Amino acid sequence: MNASATLLPAVVRPAVEDLHWLSTDHCAAPVLDLLGALGWAIVDTPEAHIHATSPDGRVYVGWLPEDPGAWKRGIVWHVQVRPTDGDTWVQEFGLHTPAETVAGFLSALVTHSSR
Numbered sequence: 001m002n003a004s005a006t007l008l009p010a011v012v013r014p015a016v017e018d019l020h021w022l023s024t025d026h027c028a029a030p031v032l033d034l035l036g037a038l039g040w041a042i043v044d045t046p047e048a049h050i051h052a053t054s055p056d057g058r059v060y061v062g063w064l065p066e067d068p069g070a071w072k073r074g075i076v077w078h079v080q081v082r083p084t085d086g087d088t089w090v091q092e093f094g095l096h097t098p099a100e101t102v103a104g105f106l107s108a109l110v111t112h113s114s115r
Contacts, residue, residue, distance in 0.1 A: 026095070027061045030103040031077075037063065038110060058082045061106065071095075077102050081109070 042052045050063040062078040064070040077093035
C-alpha cells in the first residue's frame with residue numbers, strides 16, 4: 001500500500017541543541033510517584049531501602065541504595081515479576097540508570113499486563 005506523503009504524519013525532530021538526555025540524580029521519586037499513584041504497597045526501611053508490591057502481589061520493586069549485595073552486582077533497582085502462567089523473571093537496573101527510565105519500564109509493564 002502506498003500513501004501520499006501529504007497524508008503521512010510529519011516527523012518532528014528536535015534540534016540537536018534542544019536534546020537533553022536523562023541523567024541519574026540517584027533518587028527514587030519518579031518510580032515511587034508512579035507506584036504510589038497505582039496503589040502499590042510501599043515500605044521504606046531504616047537502611048533507606050524501599051520495597052513496593054503490586055496490588056495483586058505478583059510484582060515486587062526494590063530500591064536498594066545501601067544493600068552490599070546489590071552493590072556487588074552493580075544494581076540498585078530490582079524488579080521481580082511472577083506471572084500467573086509462566087516462570088518468574090527479574091530485571092535489574094544499575095546505579096547510573098535514571099529513575100525516569102525505571103519508571104518508564106514499570107509503566108510499560110503495567111500497561112501491557114494481561115490483568
